[in-house]
Amino acid sequence: MFSPFSIAGCSLKLLRTGERGIVTFCKSQDKTIFKKLISKGVTPGSSITLEQKFP
Structure with missing residues (x-):
């Protein structure tokens, strides 16, 4: 099993x-x-989810 991890x-x-x-x-x-x-709304402290990545 994998445990959650974070990258700072x-x-x-x-x-x-x-x-x-x-x-x-x-x-x-x-x-x-x-x-x-x-x-x-991309400000320090806000949570974001990457929906799409362009080359």
């Missing part, structure tokens, strides 16, 4: 489709992208 400090790139994570920080040089993330 990983990148969004490491999530696979269907996996969940908690946003700890948002870092973007582009303020437009940063504002879009905030408007979609």
Whole structure:
């Protein structure tokens, strides 16, 4: 049997489709992208589930 585990400090790139994570920080040089993330509720402390990954 597998026991649950967690990875601290990983990148969004490491999530696979269907996996969940908690946003700890948002870092973007582009303020437009940063504002879009905030408007979609992607803020530190929020829980997210990766629904789709594009290449």
